[in-house]
Amino acid sequence: MLHVKNLCFSYTTSSSAIQDISFVAKEGEITAILGPNGAGKSTLFHLILGTLKAHSGEIQTQGTSLMGLSLAKRAQHISYVPQEWHSPFNYTTLDVVLMGLSPRLGLFSQPSKADIQKAHEILTLLGIAHLGERGIGELSGGERQMALLGRALMQETPILLLDEPTSHLDLKNQMKILSILEHLAKTTKLCIVVTLHDPNLASQYANRIVAIKKGKVYHSGSVQEMMDKQRLEGLYDHPIELTTLDGHPIMRGKKECFGD
């Protein structure tokens, strides 16, 4: 379980990027972080990951505070899937997955045969076993996202953070990666926190939603609570229409005629 309490942070002295944010993400569930551009979703992730230092507040997992932990220790609790792969070097998919061992390996150590076997199992689980020896630069966006998810799974942490994992993917790959996350949450009891731009994906796959606006929690609760016309219009400052499909509330933004 990830417990964020009264988290505050600002990039400048004049304005706060994150103001008093609190929420709980439970194991075995997907918690979606929703919010418009610039709401503070990425900043919140960086604070949880420890790549930015919170001015005040508390982040706990299983009752243990993460605030004073080194990056190496923190990386044993939380793994992270970035939006994109950032390296000019064309490592193989297997190499990328093995990089997830970094927080647990000694300074001068290298992956063992058992580690490589484990990485192959993860590739099989994600359905990309055939891509193990392929360079990551040669993969499609969806396959690359799978490789990065594989790296996070290799970290074997109880909490998994994904920063807009669907933003560069087509519909099929969006569904694929979120279905895998849903499966992982149910079967491995992972606590998954994911930022999403599309409330409909959150409605389909998340167990709870934390909506953020202007650095504050706008609403935190179940999917049903959040998928409310008034709440969504307030969150995005835009008129919407709401329908239901297969029991899931589905949102559609109202068309805006430019110049009217």
Add this chain to the structure above:
Amino acid sequence: MKQVVKWLYSLPLIVGILALYCGGSEINLMAVMNEIGAYIAGGEISSDTMIVLDIRLPRIVLALLVGASLSGSGALMQAVFKNPLVDPFLLGISSGAILGCALSIGLFPSIPTQILAFAGALLCAFAVLFIAHIAGGGKIALVLSGVVLSAFLSAMTGLIKYFVDPYKVQTIVLWLLGSLSLSSWNGVAIVFAGLLIGFSPIYFLSWRINILSLDDVEAQTLGMSPHKMRAVMIILVSFSCALAVSLSGIIGWVGLLTPHIARFIVGPQMQKLIPASLCLGGVLLLIADTIARSATPYDLPVGVVTAILGAPFFILLLKRAKSNWS
């Protein structure tokens, strides 16, 4: 490709033996070997054997070690700065070492060249990082700050040449052209020490350096402190590179080009790339130096040969790798 990798590590020995045959005097290597055996047993040695033992062999070994040091440093720098266009010259490490050496030759002869070279290399590498940091910290900022500082340091080296006496100017100019003609077993020992002390920890940390080649935030989320690790890498590389440059002068392209060839053969994994770059860099510099001392009756500066061969080769590489660098 596995066959190529297998041959790669035997290349220094093969090319080294072939290079022993190249030079002004024709030498019968078997006779020399027999004579060395007799010499150990208390016999005399001929001038041919002296040429091999005191001139060709130290020069060949020095070429292998200097090439290895420059190329290994290039491979490491490219990973550490996540930029395939970085080499020890571009980041100011070599320029700093050169200024240190010029200071030692021209103004402070009492201070050993290697000490001033190391100090210059280290100072300049951190100065480039600092300038790049205040300019936004991106790849372009890093490359540009390296270019700017290298130009500044070249001007400082030029200034030293202007003020010192003509004999010292000649020494500095010849050394700046990059040459292994003054090689000796002492020089070999110095460069070997630099390579051993600098690259032993780098080799043992090689798997972790892969993580350093990722985005800094990603490296942090994988439990690494990239700033600390980068500083350690810069110190180690500056040490090895400065000692090599203090003996060889400016030898361009080896540090930039060879890691790309090595990466093409063994891939980007640092645990394979570092040994391959060390090996290939040594071989390429040895080939260039053998051409430099054998192609004409004059002993050409090897830096000129690497520049002539390196530029077109790099254009070919750029053409091949354009899709990855865009």
